[in-house]
Amino acid sequence: MSLPTKPVAAGDIRDKLIIGLDVPSVEEARSLVERIGDAGTFYKIGYQLAYAGGFAFARELIDQGKKVFLDLKLHDIGNTVEEGVRSVARLGVTFLTVHAYPQTMRAAVAGSAGTDLKILAVTVLTSYDDDDLVEAGYAPVPAAELVARRARQAREIGIDGIVCAATEAQAVRAVVGPDRLIVTPGIRPAGADAGDQKRIVTPAEGIRLGADHLVVARPIVKAPDPRAAAEAIVREIAQAAG
């Protein structure tokens, strides 16, 4: 089966790889970024690093010319989300995540209005499968269906991009159209450990399925040679985007 491929936007192919800095301290993050060198242009700061000095480190990365994705997965009452997003927008980061609940997404769009910050809505976490949704209290619904529903709501609300598993990227693209970003975690180079991820694909598949950016943490962060691991993924992305 030949898969539709979204044309690759002009720009640096390395930006398609977002490296998750899932490490416990700024010192470790700094040393990892140094080791990866110019193989890494776009970094994600999530819970682990954000709450351990990561906000100041985001500034440091931006000053080095790197792009930063602040993965805070916000979800609270509308006013709190809106004001929180307004504060994040002042940090100069490129992406911020919120959970794809309509109230939360509307508040995030309001808080980022008039700024360069792009809001990404996390549809259904890639560690969830259909059984996990039932356990969380949802009426039985396939994860893919809930992803499509939330992607439609995100588009209607004016969210900039969607975070979903690459296995759902084509369905999401059909819903959101060509102008929204699709960002996919749950990426594993062939042979790598899945860990807690349940809906995974390889970097090449992720790109062929239409992802604009791939988020990869453990396969790079825990590799004996993180730079070589990042370079191999960028090569795979370039070939797939080819």
Ligand SMILES: O=C(O)c1cc(=O)[nH]c(=O)n1[C@@H]1O[C@H](COP(=O)(O)O)[C@@H](O)[C@H]1O
């Ligand atoms: O928003 C995210 O980035 C995210 C959403 C999601 O559904 N699944 C997911 O794994 N992530 C993040 O993507 C990264 C994936 O890490 P690895 O599984 O180690 O490559 C982690 O930092 C997660 O927090």
